[in-house]
Amino acid sequence: MTELHVHLDGSLRPESVREMAEEQHILLEADPLHPETLAGMLTVPADCRDLNQYLACFDLPLQVLQTPEYVSRAVKELIQDMAAEGVMQAEIRFAPQLHGAKGYGQKEITEGAVRGLREGTALCPGFRGGLILCCMRGSDNQKANEETLQTASAFLGGGVCAVDLAGAEALYPTSGYEALFALARKAGLPFTIHAGEADGAKSVWDALRFGAERIGHGVRSVDDPALCRYLADHRIPLEVCYTSNLQTKAMGAEPHPIRKLFDMGIHVTVNTDNRTVSHTTMTEERRLLQKDFGFTEKELAVMEEYAREGCFI
Numbered sequence: 440m441t442e443l444h445v446h447l448d449g450s451l452r453p454e455s456v457r458e459m460a461e462e463q464h465i466l467l468e469a470d471p472l473h474p475e476t477l478a479g480m481l482t483v484p485a486d487c488r489d490l491n492q493y494l495a496c497f498d499l500p501l502q503v504l505q506t507p508e509y510v511s512r513a514v515k516e517l518i519q520d521m522a523a524e525g526v527m528q529a530e531i532r533f534a535p536q537l538h539g540a541k542g543y544g545q546k547e548i549t550e551g552a553v554r555g556l557r558e559g560t561a562l563c564p565g566f567r568g569g570l571i572l573c574c575m576r577g578s579d580n581q582k583a584n585e586e587t588l589q590t591a592s593a594f595l596g597g598g599v600c601a602v603d604l605a606g607a608e609a610l611y612p613t614s615g616y617e618a619l620f621a622l623a624r625k626a627g628l629p630f631t632i633h634a635g636e637a638d639g640a641k642s643v644w645d646a647l648r649f650g651a652e653r654i655g656h657g658v659r660s661v662d663d664p665a666l667c668r669y670l671a672d673h674r675i676p677l678e679v680c681y682t683s684n685l686q687t688k689a690m691g692a693e694p695h696p697i698r699k700l701f702d703m704g705i706h707v708t709v710n711t712d713n714r715t716v717s718h719t720t721m722t723e724e725r726r727l728l729q730k731d732f733g734f735t736e737k738e739l740a741v742m743e744e745y746a747r748e749g750c751f752i
C-alpha cells in the first residue's frame with residue numbers, strides 16, 4: 440500500500456508519548472500516566488463534535504516533539520507501524536515551525552526527521568519514504584513559512600520530497616498564500632495543499648492556480664462540476680482521508696463524496712490523515728470504503744495505482 444497523506448504528530452504511539460512526556464517532566468493531567476486518560480488526549484471520541492475537538496488532540500503530541508531526537512524517534516516508529524500493516528511507500532508530513540519551543544531551528548528539527556526516516560527505512564526492508572514539510576496558515580508566520588521553504592530546498596532529494604500548506608483553511612483562505620507558493624515554484628519545490636476540506640471549491644482552484652500537483656482532501660470539489668472535470672482531465676490526485684473527514688464534519692450534513700469523485704474519474708487516493716488522532720490505519724480505511732461505498736478490491740487497486748503515480752518520492 441502507498442500512503443500520501445499522514446501527519447507525524449497525529450500518528451504517534453501512545454506509549455511513546457507517555458515515555459517522552461515522562462522523560463521531559465511534562466505533567467499530563469491529574470492522573471498523568473493512566474493509559475486511558477492518555478488515549479483520550481490523543482484520540483477523538485467516536486462522536487467527535489467538530490474540527491476544534493479534533494485539533495485539541497495535537498496539543499500533547501506537539502508538546503513532546505520539541506527536540507530533533509524525539510522527532511527522529513517518532514518518524515522511525517511511524518515507519519515501523521506502517522510497514523507492519525503493509526504500507527511500503529509513504530510520505531510523512533509535519534510542520535518544522537511547530538517544533539521550535541525549545542529553541543531548535545527548522546533545519547535541526549528536519550535533520551532529526553531525516554535521521555528517523557533513514558533509521559526506519561533501514562529497519563523495514565523494501566520501505567520507501569519521504570518527508571513533506573508543511574507551511575502553516577496563520578497571521579504572523581510569513582517568515583517561518585519562508586524558512587520552511589528554504590529548509591525543504593536544502594533537504595530536497597535528501598529525505599524531503601515536497602512542501603504543503605496546513606492549518607485553519609476557513610480562517611486563512613488559500614488565496615492569501617499566492618506569494619509563498621510562487622517562491623516554492625521558483626525554488627523547484629513540488630507541493631500539495633490542504634484545500635477543499637474546511638473551505639470550498641474555490642480553495643481548490645486557488646491551490647491548482649498556484650501549481651499544486653496534489654490536493655490534500657479536496658472533497659468539497661464535488662460542489663463544482665467544472666473543477667471535477669479539471670481534476671479528472673489533469674489527473675490531479677486527491678488525498679482523501681475518509682475517517683478524518685467524518686470526524687471533522689468536513690462535509691457537514693452531506694454524504695461523503697468519495698464514490699462520486701471516483702466514478703467521475705478523479706484520482707482519489709486512500710489515506711489516514713492521522714493514525715492516532717483518528718484511530719485508524721490504511722487497512723481500516725480500505726475496509727470502511729468497501730463497507731460504506733461498496734468499493735471492490737479492483738477499485739481499491741486502481742486507487743493504489745493513483746497513489747503510486749502521485750508520489751513525490
Ligand SMILES: [Zn+2]
Pocket residue numbers: 444446633655712
Ligand atoms: Zn492533513
